[in-house]
Amino acid sequence: xxxAGHAEHSxxxxxxxxxxxxxxxxxLTLVELAIGFYMMKVTxxxxxxALKGSIVILMxxxxxxxxxxxxxxxxxxxxxxxxxxxxxxxxxxxxxAFLYEGNSYKNLRNTYDPYKKEQTTIKVEKKAEGHGEHSxxxxxxxx
Amino acid sequence: xxxxxxxxxxxxxxxxxxPFNVEYGKLMMWYFLMSDAFTFGAFLISYGTIRFSSNxxxxxxxxFQSFPGLGSGLPLMFVSLMTFILIISSVxxxxxxxxxxxxxxxxxVTNLVLTIIGGAAFLGCQAWEWSHLHHEGAWWGLNPFxxxxxxxxxTNFTNYFFTITGFHGFHVLSGxxxxxxxxxxxxxxxxEKRGHYLMIEKAGLYWHFVDLVWVFVFTCFYLI
Numbered sequence: 302x303x304x305a306g307h308a309e310h311s312x313x314x315x316x317x318x319x320x321x322x323x324x325x326x327x328x329l330t331l332v333e334l335a336i337g338f339y340m341m342k343v344t345x346x347x348x349x350x351a352l353k354g355s356i357v358i359l360m361x362x363x364x365x366x367x368x369x370x371x372x373x374x375x376x377x378x379x380x381x382x383x384x385x386x387x388x389x390x391x392x393x394x395x396x397x398a399f400l401y402e403g404n405s406y407k408n409l410r411n412t413y414d415p416y417k418k419e420q421t422t423i424k425v426e427k428k429a430e431g432h433g434e435h436s437x438x439x440x441x442x443x444x
Numbered sequence: 445x446x447x448x449x450x451x452x453x454x455x456x457x458x459x460x461x462x463p464f465n466v467e468y469g470k471l472m473m474w475y476f477l478m479s480d481a482f483t484f485g486a487f488l489i490s491y492g493t494i495r496f497s498s499n500x501x502x503x504x505x506x507x508f509q510s511f512p513g514l515g516s517g518l519p520l521m522f523v524s525l526m527t528f529i530l531i532i533s534s535v536x537x538x539x540x541x542x543x544x545x546x547x548x549x550x551x552x553v554t555n556l557v558l559t560i561i562g563g564a565a566f567l568g569c570q571a572w573e574w575s576h577l578h579h580e581g582a583w584w585g586l587n588p589f590x591x592x593x594x595x596x597x598x599t600n601f602t603n604y605f606f607t608i609t610g611f612h613g614f615h616v617l618s619g620x621x622x623x624x625x626x627x628x629x630x631x632x633x634x635x636e637k638r639g640h641y642l643m644i645e646k647a648g649l650y651w652h653f654v655d656l657v658w659v660f661v662f663t664c665f666y667l668i
Contacts, residue, residue: 312542312545312546315542315545316539316542319535319538319539319542323531323535326531327528327531330524330527330528330531333663333667334520334524334667336667337505337520337666337667338519338520341505341519353667353668356663356667356668357663357668360659360660360663363659364656364659364660367534367652367655367656367659368652368656371534371535371537371538371652371655372648372649372652372653372656377464377465377466378456378463378464378465378466380456380463380464381464381465381466381471381474384464385474385478388478389478389481392485395485395489396489396492399489399490399492399493400489400492400493400496402493403492403493403494403495403496403497404496404497406497407496407497407498407499410497411499418499420596421498421499421500421595421596422499422595423595423596424593424594424595425590425594425595425596
């Protein structure tokens with residue numbers, strides 16, 4: 302942190318911005334972790350979905366701060382920003398399409414493949430919890 | 445970063461200089477990172493698709509719950525430490541880039557050393573976690589963990605975990621190597637002779653990208 306002091310003469314604002322963004326990233330991570338810890342006790346499925354959604358939103362905010370400030374993209378020319386960000390916008394479609402597809406595959410398989418569905422609803426007896434070798438043996442026994 | 449020259453956008457396209465007002469190597473680093481983002485994105489979307497198509501999935505709080513020296517039953521703790529190590533190393537990297545702008549060799553060296561230590565610490569944490577999980581019987585093709593609802597889990601969970609965190613860890617390793625090269629070049633006054641520290645900026649972009657990917661990996665595997 303000696304650097305922050307040294308650079309103050311030439312460019313005080315930039316160093317201040319770095320520490321501000323560090324603070325924001327730390328707080329966002331702590332909030333994410335707090336939600337994560339809280340989520341362990343929640344059993345309501347729709348509340349869990351809402352909490353997971355808010356974690357994803359916080360993740361996007363963190364990504365924005367890293368790219369915009371640490372990678373300085375916000376301070377580049379508009380042309381430059383667009384040439385990076387516009388292609389990445391394809392991700393919106395990729396994520397929507399593939400997750401929809403995955404979900405649809407699950408539903409179709411559960412509807413038309415009762416054997417598969419039955420297989421995925423059998424609970425495994427918990428006799429040797431904790432250590433790998435034992436529990437993987439007990440898994441084989443089920444099949 | 446002389447963005448102030450962007451007063452008249454039309455003049456940027458008149459030729460004679462980069463319309464992006466960015467050095468060639470830095471622009472190419474951005475395009476490389478964009479392509480790398482698509483690679484990681486493809487991995488993570490594939491993981492998401494498989495997870496959405498599965499009837500059950502292991503609970504990350506049950507799988508990742510150990511801390512070296514403190515035993516198990518501590519979900520999220522170790523991965524929080526890893527996340528903070530990477531965030532802090534990203535901050536020291538920004539400070540190194542900033543010191544480079546001011547031609548401050550001592551500042552570049554100090555912060556690069558801190559960044560390298562952070563990267564090595566992260567790799568050490570990951571090595572511990574991998575060996576711990578391997579000891580528990582998890583590996584590519586082996587999944588000792590049950591789904592959250594107590595049903596039999598497939599090996600998709602461990603396959604994706606080891607592939608994606610491994611690919612990210614490999615990026616961290618390359619980042620550390622790149623930073624060591626940058627440190628050697630700084631110490632041998634290569635950048636002083638050139639009159640600028642733009643190489644540090646490019647290495648910095650790569651390092652921040654590694655941190656950025658971890659934000660996504662951490663969320664997708666440990667939190668959600």
